[in-house]
Amino acid sequence: MYAWIWRRLPGGWRTRAGIALALVLVFAAVLWYAVFPWLEPKAQFDHGVVNGTPASPTAPASPG
């Protein structure tokens, strides 16, 4: 896969390396700023709230 992309990139190895690096950074940025914030609440592994039967009618039963 990567070899295939590498062959498609134009220019000498310097240009290619530069473009490849830029692509990686763009990909990482999309993950960091768009995908991860969306994914994070779904994959939450840190819960600090005690839950179960709510302690009072207003106490939420959802974990946090």
Next chain:
Amino acid sequence: MVIRGLGELCITAGLILLLFVTYELWGTGRYTEQQQSRLGDELAKSWRSPRVTTEKVKLGKGLAMIRIPRLGPKYRFVVIEGVDVADLRKGPGHYPGTALPGQVGNFVVSGHRTTYSAPFNRVGELRAGDEILIDTRAEQFRYRVTGRKIVKPTAVDVTAPVPEHPGRKPTERLLTLTTCHPKYSAAERMIIFAELAAETRRAAATGK
């Protein structure tokens, strides 16, 4: 060729997962910092305004400031009203329906131990007698830690007005912190119990 492509995909997936863990542990803190600074400003502004409102603090808004000298002079967070996922992303949250700071009963605050600035990351270091300071508009409450306990996530009775004795009528002014335990896990909860030791009127209380 296919095997090779598969291998590359697996390595890529591994790297993405590593990046995601990095994001969870440190990237999420940026959001909390932004929200904390916004809510801190809002709180300071509302405290400065001379008009005292008896209106209840809305869910997701700042309620009080928490400071724990043992965790360093810079340790301060705005306590949010509410303990929903969205509330706790902004900072430590007060369980709605439990006592307010200084009231008879149990002022219960929950916070992240890891991720989202990890406000309660080091509460495990608290020892009996350590101070937890809660600043509200008019008063500063000094609570002293009385104990620590590890409980199951379902142990809601620690949030009762008299912790672990739901239904009993409270006579003391208590503070309870809840966070997850062990770190990076949601298997158990760490509970810090404290009781009110002193109460001081703040200078700003005159409201003029």
